[in-house]
Amino acid sequence: MVVAGKQRDVSTTVRFGHGHSPGLSCRLLMKDWYYPVCSPEFITRHRLASPEQLLGLPLLRSNDELWQPWFSAAGVAIEEPQRGAVFDDSSLMLMATASGQGVALARHTLAVDDLASGRLLRPFALSVESPLSYFFVCRPADEQQAAVVALREWLFEKASSYCAPDGVLAPA
Known part of the structure; x- marks a missing residue:
């Protein structure tokens, strides 16, 4: 300037x-808000119908988006899950999710395009403010x-x- x-x-x-x-x-x-996302094939294969089902599935995680608040809002009382792959890069986490490797807790700003294209789906409507x-x-x-x-x-x-x-x- x-x-x-x-x-x-x-x-x-x-x-x-x-x-x-x-x-x-x-x-x-x-x-921003966050919510679980997964591939259409993953939803079909695991017949996802309730948040409790996620407890036995691979949860893809980021250090910035913790699962526990979402589970709590969904009425599932658990500590922060420690199993599943942890990603430093949210874009890589969403790519792994789209390829069917698990369910990710995604920020709306990062997932909205993949949702619009049908590459990812939200198995549950619940969103929690980040x-x-x-x-x-x-x-x-x-x-x-x-x-x-x-x-x-x-x-x-x-x-x-x-x-x-x-x-x-x-x-x-």
């Missing part, structure tokens, strides 16, 4: 987290810079069209 003949560095980012960014301006952009959200972050001194204002307004306009999934329960 050039201001009065001088180049000015302006930094912004979108962060997924709790919204704690000391020394920075941090505005909630949008929330304790983490997306935040627009910048330096306080840059908040009113034209480029930051334009980007922020565009992002918030796009985020406003994002819809919560069906079956949303209470925050986790």
Whole structure:
């Protein structure tokens, strides 16, 4: 960005987290939700009809999305499951899920395209609000810079069209 003949560095980012960014301006952009997903073939093969059935199946896991709050919302009292593959990359977890390797607890923002294509299905309608959200972050001194204002307004306009999934329960 050039201001009065001088180049000015302006930094912004979108962060997924709790919204704690000391020394920075941090505005909630949008929330997210999570729910189980699996391949259509997996649902058919295991005849999924109740959340309790998931306890005996391979649960694909991420360190950012814990199963226990979803199970609790579904009325299944268990500790956090420790079995099943753990993924650091949610995209890889969804690829493994689509190939029939198990049931994943997926964030809505990451799974929505696979659901729309039919590559993944939700065996149960229940969704739980994620304790983490997306935040627009910048330096306080840059908040009113034209480029930051334009980007922020565009992002918030796009985020406003994002819809919560069906079956949303209470925050986790």
